[in-house]
Amino acid sequence: MDPSSSSSSSSSSSSSSPPSEGPLPWWGVAGALVLLAAALSPRLRFRLRIGSYCLLCLLASALTAPACLLWNRGRTVRNMTIIKNVVRTFKYIYGLRFELKGLEHFEIEGPCVIISNHQSILDMIGLMEILPERCVQIAKRELMYMGSVGLIMYLGGVIFINRKSTSNAKSVMADVGQAMMSENVKVWIYPEGTRNGSGDLLPFKKGAFHLAIQTQVPVVPVVYSSFTSFYNPKKHLFTSGKIRVEVLPPVPTEGLTASDVDELTDRCYTAMRETLFRISERPAEVNGGGPSVSH
Numbered sequence: 001m002d003p004s005s006s007s008s009s010s011s012s013s014s015s016s017s018p019p020s021e022g023p024l025p026w027w028g029v030a031g032a033l034v035l036l037a038a039a040l041s042p043r044l045r046f047r048l049r050i051g052s053y054c055l056l057c058l059l060a061s062a063l064t065a066p067a068c069l070l071w072n073r074g075r076t077v078r079n080m081t082i083i084k085n086v087v088r089t090f091k092y093i094y095g096l097r098f099e100l101k102g103l104e105h106f107e108i109e110g111p112c113v114i115i116s117n118h119q120s121i122l123d124m125i126g127l128m129e130i131l132p133e134r135c136v137q138i139a140k141r142e143l144m145y146m147g148s149v150g151l152i153m154y155l156g157g158v159i160f161i162n163r164k165s166t167s168n169a170k171s172v173m174a175d176v177g178q179a180m181m182s183e184n185v186k187v188w189i190y191p192e193g194t195r196n197g198s199g200d201l202l203p204f205k206k207g208a209f210h211l212a213i214q215t216q217v218p219v220v221p222v223v224y225s226s227f228t229s230f231y232n233p234k235k236h237l238f239t240s241g242k243i244r245v246e247v248l249p250p251v252p253t254e255g256l257t258a259s260d261v262d263e264l265t266d267r268c269y270t271a272m273r274e275t276l277f278r279i280s281e282r283p284a285e286v287n288g289g290g291p292s293v294s295h
């Protein structure tokens with residue numbers, strides 16, 4: 001037997017024979033088990049998907065913060081443009097498609113108060129899909145402590161309030177009013193004050209409407225269709241989906257005073273609730289609207 005042939009045969013046998021079929025590495029086994037479990041368990045699939053979203057937010061924030069610091073040297077609403085362009089890519093990762101209507105109502109010279117319904121932590125994707133220039137958000141102060149996400153919110157100019165202290169929140173909102181006018185900034189507020197995945201609207205808090213009247217700027221209502229068809233934590237549902245977004249005509253506040261807050265709140269609440277039911281293809285309630293303000 002020719003040694004070269006034997007060596008070639010051994011090499012050919014080694015090259016022609018399949019790679020050594022040793023056991024899978026531990027991480028291969030772990031990955032396969034996770035994928036199998038996720039395929040079998042909706043709860044695990046949901047947790048993996050929403051966990052990946054949180055991780056993505058943390059990672060993207062950590063990577064975007066230095067860019068904001070280098071580009072704009074600190075906390076400024078100009079960072080929102082950078083943040084917006086990053087977050088807008090998330091829709092492709094999670095298969096979310098937006099149908100937009102009424103964006104021309106954002107073409108307002110100067111400040112305004114934008115209000116929208118708030119359903120989940122996914123709202124950030126919808127927020128950044130249509131965020132106008134020079135627009136900051138009002139957020140609960142607990143979000144400031146969410147690691148890199150809190151940092152990026154701070155750098156983007158987000159205003160943090162203590163929801164549990166009306167007096168503190170009111171004084172912060174008063175300062176916001178002054179800053180809005182002096183720095184020509186729009187403010188985005190979620191008047192429900194918390195996430196609400198019911199497919200309906202919670203009663204509205206009044207701070208947004210006080211702010212608009214105190215600064216005599218218009219209120220621009222924005223409505224996102226219900227996520228319940230593709231996102232429901234109670235049912236461990238989180239798939240791809242379509243979100244209709246409708247920007248309603250600005251509601252003027254010139255000439256209004258604090259005594260008009262309840263009427264302005266009701267007007268916005270009713271218009272947004274009707275829109276929410278329409279774009280979510282949910283039959284409007286026979287008995288008209290629910291409570292518009294928190295009692």
Ligand SMILES: CCCCCC/C=C/CCCCCCCCCC(=O)SCCNC(=O)CCNC(=O)[C@H](O)C(C)(C)COP(=O)(O)OP(=O)(O)OC[C@H]1O[C@@H](n2cnc3c(N)ncnc32)[C@H](O)[C@@H]1OP(=O)(O)O
Nearest residue numbers: 057060061064137139140166169173193205206207208210
């Ligand atoms: C790069 C990758 C990044 C990836 C990560 C994603 C990051 C993106 C970056 C940017 C995104 C940031 C987005 C953050 C979103 C966060 C959303 C939230 O946190 S929602 C929770 C916080 N928001 C709110 O709470 C809504 C605003 N709240 C209010 O307006 C409230 O009114 C208040 C907090 C000011 C007070 O609330 P409360 O006391 O509970 O109830 P009210 O009925 O509203 O008010 C009680 C009485 O006080 C009167 N009032 C209220 N405000 C005022 C005021 N400004 N001036 C005078 N009086 C006021 C009100 O009229 C009531 O009195 P009454 O006699 O009953 O009328």
Ligand SMILES: CCCCCCCC/C=C\CCCCCCCC(=O)OC[C@@H](O)COP(=O)(O)O
Nearest residue numbers: 054057058120121124145146147149193194195
């Ligand atoms: C080093 C500390 C690390 C902390 C780890 C944080 C883990 C979560 C990380 C990222 C989550 C992505 C969040 C994106 C922004 C979410 C904004 C939001 O929607 O917050 C909810 C708030 O509107 C209302 O809260 P409640 O409904 O009142 O409750």
